[in-house]
Amino acid sequence: MLILVLPCENQTFGWSVDDIVVYNDIKAKADKCVYTSKDYYNGCMQKRNRHLVDNSNVCVCYLTQNSGGTFYTVNYARDNGLIIYNIANEAE
Numbered sequence: 574m575l576i577l578v579l580p581c582e583n584q585t586f587g588w589s590v591d592d593i594v595v596y597n598d599i600k601a602k603a604d605k606c607v608y609t610s611k612d613y614y615n616g617c618m619q620k621r622n623r624h625l626v627d628n629s630n631v632c633v634c635y636l637t638q639n640s641g642g643t644f645y646t647v648n649y650a651r652d653n654g655l656i657i658y659n660i661a662n663e664a665e
């Protein structure tokens with residue numbers, strides 16, 4: 574089952590036509606799409622990331638820096654007891 578958790582309905586604003594085509598193709602194949610906001614706002618990506626963590630048992634990430642949104646989300650996942658698999662460690 575493929576469930577997409579998306580930050581907002583107008584996420585593709587400013588994207589290239591080619592990227593939108595790929596995005597829409599993936600969405601068409603999804604079993605379910607969940608939007609955490611109707612429109613984009615500062616913080617909607619963080620809201621989406623928290624939703625993902627709050628509804629998961631495992632976090633699969635590609636974390637290479639000790640700052641930024643991925644770092645924050647992985648720490649949030651760790652603080653909430655999720656098992657963390659950082660595939661960046663396997664790429665070394």
